[in-house]
Amino acid sequence: MSSGLAGIPLALEPLNRKEFVSDQEVRWCPGCGDYAVLAAFQGLMPELGIKRENTVIISGIGCSSRFPYYVDTYGMHSIHGRAPSIATGVAIARPDLAVWVMTGDGDALSIGGNHLIHALRRNVNITIMLFNNRIYGLTKGQFSPTSEAGKVTKSSPAGSVDHPFNPVTLALGAEASFVARTIDSDRKHLTSVLRAAIEHRGASLVEIYQNCPIFNDDAFAGLKEVDSPAVIPLVHGEPITFAGGQLGVVRGADGRLAVKPVSDVAASDLIVHDAQAKDATLAFELSQLTDTQDLSASPIGVFRDVARPVFDDEARNQVSMPADREAALQRLIAGPDTWTIV
Amino acid sequence: MTDVQTLDRVVIRFAGDSGDGMQLTGDRFTSDSATLGNDFATLPNFPAEIRAPQGTIAGVSSFQLHFANADIKTPGDKPDVLVAMNPAALKANLADLKRGGLIIADSNEFTKRNLAKVGYATNPLEDGSLVDYQLHAIDLTALTVTSVEQFKLGRKEASRAKNMFSLGLLTWLYTRPAENTLEFLDKKFGRDASIRDSNKAAFLAGHAYGETTETFAVRYEVVAAPVPPGTYRQITGNKALALGLMAGAAKANLPLFLGAYPITPASDVLHELSRAKDHGVTTFQAEDEIAAAGAALGASYAGHLGVTTTSGPGMALKSETISLAVMLEQPLVVCDIQRAGPSTGMPTKTEQADLLQSLYGRHGEAPLPVLAAQSPADCFATAVEGVRIALRYRTPVIVLSDGYLANGAEPWLIPDLASMDAIDPAFATEPNGPDGTFLPYLRDDRLARPLAIPGTPGLEHRVGGIEKADGTGNISYAPDNHERMIALRQAKVDGIVADIPDLVVDDPSGEASVLVLGWGSTWGPISAAAKRVRDAGRNVAVTHIRHLNPLPANTGDVLRAYDRVVVPEMNLGQLAMILRAKYLVDVQSYSRVRGLPISPAELAPHLVDVIDGKDAR
Incomplete structure (x- = not known):
């Protein structure tokens, strides 16, 4: 599998975290989960070994979309929902750039839903970090497309009647070649997932559960305890067990995935996670274990990581520049049928 | 026999x-x-x-x-x-x-x-x-x-x-x-x-x-028509536009990136450019008009010539992206092949009713240059001019054509690329601020900013849609800075007037008291009507505007030099309104919106009536 970083020039000397810190004061609310994501990102970047100037961060609108201002690379804070389309243009134009998209649940899944699914469908070589705090933060607390049904907010005083999206399911439905979920509070997991995402060639979607302490505090509290029975870790090639090894995922008599006490099943009955399966059936089934209402259960990790043709690579392969560009264009301008007046 | x-x-x-x-x-x-x-x-x-x-x-x-x-x-x-x-x-x-x-x-x-x-x-x-x-x-x-x-x-x-x-x-x-x-x-x-x-x-x-x-x-x-010597071909407006965009990109030595979504009557530009991949042209058929503009803007940011083509309804969808390009001060060529609207209107019929949308159809104070082609072959030169202004001034440019020009054909004296001026995209490669810093919004004598494309070491910087401080480009909500930045963006676009030709008036007798002023595809019908008027023994002056924003420096003088000014348009008088507002001249609109080009046979008698003082004024 070709790396997502192939073709990007390498830094001549090792870089350090500080070189990825811009001179701008970070302005998220105290306690915002975005700080942890930013720190993990700035910690990861020097480890990738690529030149700093060959990194581009494109964001949409929302709290998380302020991200590019705080990283000392190239970056654009763009339009609500449109970052994937702008990043697509960057990625097609330049194979020598690492292209990141920073987006949130409202930005990516509501106003920008169309661009998200098409970027994933095409498999453009970009890495999308979807900060999911299940709320509109920047506009001060309206329900979002990932908020649980019944959510009481300023725009839904009687409780929202919207059914929430499962971003992982959506991405898999769009035939994404890399789909993962992680959480802001687990820096090690977050970093490892982001590394896998940027190293994947093609479109990578990483859903990051991210706490908004002001408008949706503790939305993910249940997932943060050690050995939480709500967190189902996915590791490629490993049997899927959780809650300190007490629970496991098996295939039930009805053919569907089910959670059973490990003590009740044979070890060979435990589902072994296969993120590289050619079809997305298992990844999709696993995504369905997510309780999008109360988060009483949520698989975390890389759901899918497969190679398939990469849009920008293929698009560039069709394009060539003639040796003598102006002469070739002059011939094209003349066309096949001319007449001369003397 | x-x-x-x-x-x-x-x-x-x-x-x-x-x-x-x-x-x-x-x-x-x-x-x-x-x-x-x-x-x-x-x-x-x-x-x-x-x-x-x-x-x-x-x-x-x-x-x-x-x-x-x-x-x-x-x-x-x-x-x-x-x-x-x-x-x-x-x-x-x-x-x-x-x-x-x-x-x-x-x-x-x-x-x-x-x-x-x-x-x-x-x-x-x-x-x-x-x-x-x-x-x-x-x-x-x-x-x-x-x-x-x-x-x-x-x-x-x-x-x-x-x-x-x-x-x-x-x-x-x-x-x-x-x-x-x-x-x-x-x-x-x-x-x-x-x-x-x-x-x-x-x-x-x-x-x-x-x-x-x-x-x-x-x-x-x-029998054959007497025309200047040279080699000719037949060309439609959409073909000429595609070739003009390619020529602009070639003269700027940049790869061309077109982001487009199929729409009548603009799709042929997408088709033409899609066949030119072996000329360094990338075409991206996006999921919608918005993504088409977004991808073009992204490619421009990454150092290509970014172009998006569409028609009226698509322009409406692209307007937020065009505003971002205004705010970023990022080159982008937007071609609107106008059709009869509003809404779906009459997709295969022509109109000129997107002028006000092009000039003003954005949120906030978002000035940008607007050009219009006057004949099918002229789409080539207008596209090249659009590329030149976009790169020179770091700005989105709107190039207007319409359904009549798009599909109509005429003979075209094939231009010689070698004799056309080069366009220098002048990407920044060196720091321009104190202590080796890079100031992405420091301006040159024409108020254009430096463009440093990703991959350029030492010039890493962030751009965005939020108001920025002059010079550094850092986020700024300071009241005085915002006012200053609005004035700067406006002054930059206004200043392009120094870089465009004056209006030329065709008044063979020098005695005309009535001026006919047009823009875009009305050039043909107006010229034909003027010939009829002159054949009927009257004097009439004619001028045509290619640069609709900024308007040529002598526009006011030209308007004021005549007793009466008639502006024929395939809309309800959009340019006429602008001229009246800007120059306080009592120009009169001649408006036809039938989805068809203005008819010289109808326009000529109207002009004769105006000249003879017999029009119902």
């Missing part, structure tokens, strides 16, 4: 069902006119539906060609010749035909059923209602079928070549050699011998029919 009469100009309209091959027939006759040295202009007119119900008015497709022995500017007002392949084609087009004009109709199609379909109670070919015209009711279908008998095609298949039969007849009628079309058919249908040979046979049969039947008392010829 039939007499040959020499004519100065002829307007022919081919009309039939949308499956009858009228566009091909018209195109072919146009190419012939070109090779014979006639000047020409064309107006294809086809239904929005791919296949409207057969034999209905809605399904009529037509192609009008004006060819002449002199410089012409429009596809002509009233056809001299109407080729009508069925009753619907006759009904839809008869009102336009000149009194005494020639009608060639396929009598085979004038059946009871087809007549009833379009509301003819009796057969117009037989009931005397066409007595004012030279009617040639010919059974084109039967003659065609007979002429291709040897190829053993089915009747339906055989009758499909009847467009070639009528082309052969007209080729004879206008004393043209048959070789060009025979060669063309060899090339076009070379892969299918039976189609090629049946079309050739039908064409030759049509030619022979004219020669032998003695139905036509007179043949005509239109």
